[in-house]
Structure formats: C-alpha cells, structure tokens
Amino acid sequence: MRGVPTAGAALMLCAATAGLLSAQGRPAPPEPPRFASWDEMNVLAHGLLQLGHGLREHVERTRGQLGALEQRLDACGAACQGSEASSEPSKTPESVVAPGGEAVPETLRSLQTQLKAQNSRIEQLFQKVAQQQRHLEKQHLRIQNLQSQVGLLNPTHLGNVVTKPAKRKRLPKMAHLGLEHNTTRLHRLPRDCQELFEEGERQSGLFQIQPQGSSPFLVNCKMTSDGGWTVIQRRQDGSVDFNRPWEAYKRGFGDPEGEFWLGLEKMHSITGDRGSRLAVQLEDWDGNAESLQFPVHLGGEDTAYSLQLTAPVASKLGATTITPSGLSLPFSTWDQDHDLRRDLNCAKSLSGGWWFGTCGHSNLNGQYFHSIPRQREQRKKGIFWKTWRGRYYPLQATTMLIQPTEAVAAS
Known part of the structure; x- marks a missing residue:
C-alpha cells in the first residue's frame, strides 16, 4: 500500500x-x-x-x-x-x-x-x-x-509635488473619486479651495479637499484675485438631466469638468456654520453675461439645506415677505416640497431642484433648452433669473461658486 x-x-x-x-x-x-x-x-x-x-x-x-x-x-x-x-x-x-x-x-x-x-x-x-x-x-x-x-507615491506621479511642496496633484477625471480614502498623502488635505489658495495654489482645476468632519471628495476650484472658490453648479449644454429627486441633489451628480451639481451635503460640509459668499454667473444666448455676489448661510439637512439671505439681497431676488434678519429659503425637489407656496409644488410645476420661494424668482436647475421655446408654459420650466432677463427667458449657461468668508477653527 x-x-x-x-x-x-x-x-x-x-x-x-x-x-x-x-x-x-x-x-x-x-x-x-x-x-x-x-x-x-x-x-x-x-x-x-x-x-x-x-x-x-x-x-x-x-x-x-x-x-x-x-x-x-x-x-x-x-x-x-x-x-x-x-x-x-x-x-x-x-x-x-x-x-x-x-x-x-x-x-x-x-x-x-x-x-x-x-x-x-x-x-x-x-x-x-x-x-x-x-x-x-x-x-x-x-x-x-x-x-x-x-x-500613488511613485516619483513619476509625484514629481511636481516633490519639487514644489505647495503644488497639489490635480485629478483629471470623475473616476478619481475612488481615492476618497487616500491615506498616502504626506499631510492632510485642504478643507476648501480658499485654504488651498492660502497655501500658495494659483491654478484652477480639480483637487481633493477634506472639510472638517467629512470624508475627502473631489471639487473644481476656481482661483481668482479674490481667493479660491468652489464651483458647486454648472449648466452649459444640457448633457446632464437636472430633474432629479432629493437624494440625488443631496449626494451630487454629473461631471465636475462639465455639467454637474456638487451636492447639498458637500456644500454644507464646506461652509459648515461659517458665513459664505455665493457667486452666480449667468449668460444668455446673445453672448451677454452677468455676475452676482452676495453673502449667504447654508443650513444642514435638518433645515432642508435652507439658504439664508440678507434683506437687501432677498429684495433684489423679488421676495415680498422679508423678516428683519432676512429670508430663509429651504431647498425643494419634486419628491420633497419645502417651498413657500402652500398651494403648489414649485419643483414639480417647473423642473429640477432649487431654493424656491414662490416659484417665480429664479431657478438655475431648470430644464435646458437649446433654443427659446414658443410656448410660455414651457419657457417657465427652463433656467431663469427673473431680475436679469426675466422669468420666461431660458438662459444659455450658468455657474455657481461658493467661498467661506470666516476662518474655520483649528482642529
């Protein structure tokens, strides 16, 4: 055997x-x-x-x-x-x-x-x-x-970082979000684009940031003479559908190098309890452009991500009922109605999710039209900013940026 x-x-x-x-x-x-x-x-x-x-x-x-x-x-x-x-x-x-x-x-x-x-x-x-x-x-x-x-620490990938400590690696594609838990960095990530600007970065592009108490995520930073701004929304060609439910607007969607919405939770993590400036850039089909900036405060999900505006700004946006402290506009989608109209769901009547007041002041997340529709009922579902081109003029392109104006407490 x-x-x-x-x-x-x-x-x-x-x-x-x-x-x-x-x-x-x-x-x-x-x-x-x-x-x-x-x-x-x-x-x-x-x-x-x-x-x-x-x-x-x-x-x-x-x-x-x-x-x-x-x-x-x-x-x-x-x-x-x-x-x-x-x-x-x-x-x-x-x-x-x-x-x-x-x-x-x-x-x-x-x-x-x-x-x-x-x-x-x-x-x-x-x-x-x-x-x-x-x-x-x-x-x-x-x-x-x-x-x-x-x-990720290969010298061929980090050559620029080694020679220029202030230079950070920009990530070119949305797929790099898989690096959210990247533990190989030699030091912590910046909390926002403004902190990145303060550390010496002057070139706009895609960067990873990590706000206090949040996981890292990818943002598009716009560096200007005023500092570093985080792009939170862009409309330019209608390639992304913005008529989405609450969870999509909370998480974010789209491509940060194209049309996208950063996400309400990410926006709130960037601003936290700090005051911020919101910049709105508008463009019509004739090549005309308008740029607006105003102070805001963005609440958390427990407030339906309410956007608090000061009284002068709220008046310019067409608000009629304003408290001495200003106006608080909760965010609304077709499946979560928080607007100020009791008899109407603005997001369902129009399109997209937005800080709706009484449905007629602004909506930069509306339906994208490549040409101006003839029907009035259809035009009001588009992208509009009433105090610039009127409610029934669908805009060609928009960009929204945010920048905290108060220093965050050191962790």
Missing part, C-alpha cells in the same frame, strides 16, 4: 519552500540591500497560493482514496467473517468477536485501526492547509492594497 503524506511532511515541505525562497531572495554581502520588486512579491504570493491549493487538492484526493480503501476493507472483512464463521472462534486467539456475534481477524482489525489513525492525521493536515491557505489569501490581498497605495 502506497504511503500517504502526513501533516509533518507537508509542514516540512512548506518550511523547505520558504527557506529556498528566502535563500534565493537574500542579497550577496558585497551588494547593497535592495527591496524586492512588486513583480517578485506577486510571484511569491502567487506561488504560495498555488502551493496551498496543491496541498489541499492532494489531501482531498488522498482522503477519497482512503475512503475507497476503507470500503474495500469493509467488504473484505465481511468475506473474511463469512469464512471464519465455519471455524471454531474459541480456538482462534488472534480474533475478536464483532457486535453481530461473528469473528473478525486480528489482522483486519489492525488495518482498520491504522486506517483510522491515518485518516485522522490527514484530517489534521487538511485543516492546517486550509488555515494556511486563508492566511496566504489575506496576505495576498494586503500586498495588492499596499501596491496600489505605494504606486
């Missing part, structure tokens, strides 16, 4: 393999030490995984062979019991009596005992191999994770 590998033999094989790999990877004394390349680490991890899979397959195959052998021995035992039944059991010293009253030869009993012991050792080996395989798989995942993180 062919011998079966034991747990000790398998462990000796693993130790010998590890020793051989260690000996091959050890540098010669005269040479300076070096780190193994990622390819070598991947080959090593792959080889260890293959070894674990091979041992596991061998154990399972051996267990199957032992099971078949045990069945054959049981069949042989029954035949032997039949042949021994005609002899005198009392005169056979090397026999035992089976539970059924039939004699079982001592040789067969010894084989069965050895088989059970061998099966027990194989079971232990199988458990050890399975445990080792799980450990190797976890190590392999850790290697892949470390490889992806260290790859």
Whole structure:
C-alpha cells in the first residue's frame, strides 16, 4: 500500500519552500540591500497560493482514496467473517468477536485501526492547509492594497509635488473619486479651495479637499484675485438631466469638468456654520453675461439645506415677505416640497431642484433648452433669473461658486 503524506511532511515541505525562497531572495554581502520588486512579491504570493491549493487538492484526493480503501476493507472483512464463521472462534486467539456475534481477524482489525489513525492525521493536515491557505489569501490581498497605495507615491506621479511642496496633484477625471480614502498623502488635505489658495495654489482645476468632519471628495476650484472658490453648479449644454429627486441633489451628480451639481451635503460640509459668499454667473444666448455676489448661510439637512439671505439681497431676488434678519429659503425637489407656496409644488410645476420661494424668482436647475421655446408654459420650466432677463427667458449657461468668508477653527 502506497504511503500517504502526513501533516509533518507537508509542514516540512512548506518550511523547505520558504527557506529556498528566502535563500534565493537574500542579497550577496558585497551588494547593497535592495527591496524586492512588486513583480517578485506577486510571484511569491502567487506561488504560495498555488502551493496551498496543491496541498489541499492532494489531501482531498488522498482522503477519497482512503475512503475507497476503507470500503474495500469493509467488504473484505465481511468475506473474511463469512469464512471464519465455519471455524471454531474459541480456538482462534488472534480474533475478536464483532457486535453481530461473528469473528473478525486480528489482522483486519489492525488495518482498520491504522486506517483510522491515518485518516485522522490527514484530517489534521487538511485543516492546517486550509488555515494556511486563508492566511496566504489575506496576505495576498494586503500586498495588492499596499501596491496600489505605494504606486500613488511613485516619483513619476509625484514629481511636481516633490519639487514644489505647495503644488497639489490635480485629478483629471470623475473616476478619481475612488481615492476618497487616500491615506498616502504626506499631510492632510485642504478643507476648501480658499485654504488651498492660502497655501500658495494659483491654478484652477480639480483637487481633493477634506472639510472638517467629512470624508475627502473631489471639487473644481476656481482661483481668482479674490481667493479660491468652489464651483458647486454648472449648466452649459444640457448633457446632464437636472430633474432629479432629493437624494440625488443631496449626494451630487454629473461631471465636475462639465455639467454637474456638487451636492447639498458637500456644500454644507464646506461652509459648515461659517458665513459664505455665493457667486452666480449667468449668460444668455446673445453672448451677454452677468455676475452676482452676495453673502449667504447654508443650513444642514435638518433645515432642508435652507439658504439664508440678507434683506437687501432677498429684495433684489423679488421676495415680498422679508423678516428683519432676512429670508430663509429651504431647498425643494419634486419628491420633497419645502417651498413657500402652500398651494403648489414649485419643483414639480417647473423642473429640477432649487431654493424656491414662490416659484417665480429664479431657478438655475431648470430644464435646458437649446433654443427659446414658443410656448410660455414651457419657457417657465427652463433656467431663469427673473431680475436679469426675466422669468420666461431660458438662459444659455450658468455657474455657481461658493467661498467661506470666516476662518474655520483649528482642529
């Protein structure tokens, strides 16, 4: 009968393999030490995984062979019991009596005992191999994770950062949002575009920021002589549908290099409890442009992200009922109506989500029209700013930017 590998033999094989790999990877004394390349680490991890899979397959195959052998021995035992039944059991010293009253030869009993012991050792080996395989798989995942993180610190990617400490890496595409939990930066991320400006950045583009108490996220920063502004909305070609529910406006949508809405929760995390300035840039179909700036305060979700405006600004926007402290406009969508009209859902009647007052003052998230519709009822669903071109003139392009005006407390 062919011998079966034991747990000790398998462990000796693993130790010998590890020793051989260690000996091959050890540098010669005269040479300076070096780190193994990622390819070598991947080959090593792959080889260890293959070894674990091979041992596991061998154990399972051996267990199957032992099971078949045990069945054959049981069949042989029954035949032997039949042949021994005609002899005198009392005169056979090397026999035992089976539970059924039939004699079982001592040789067969010894084989069965050895088989059970061998099966027990194989079971232990199988458990050890399975445990080792799980450990190797976890190590392999850790290697892949470390490889992806260290790859971000490659000198070819961070050359500009090394030579210019004030320069931060701009991320070109929306897909880079997957780096939100990037832990490989040498220092913390800026809280907003204004802080980025104060640290020396003067070029506009896409950057990662991390407001206090928030996870990192990607923003489009506009650097001007007034400081750093965060772009929170852009309309320019109708490529993105803005008629969306509350959760979409809360999270944000679109492409920060094209049409997009940053997201109410991100806007609130940038401003926090600080006062801010809101800049609104408008453009009509004749090439005329208008730029407005006014102080605002943006509340959290518990206030329906209310936009608080001072009394003079609220009057310019056409508000008729204003308290001494100004006007507070909650944000509304077609599925969450918070506007100031009790008899009408402005977001459902018009289009998109907005800080609606009485439906007729402004809506920069309305339906995009490539030409001015003839029907008045259709035009009022478009993008409009009443105090500039009127309610029934759908604008060609808009951009909204925000900038905190108060310093945040140091964390």
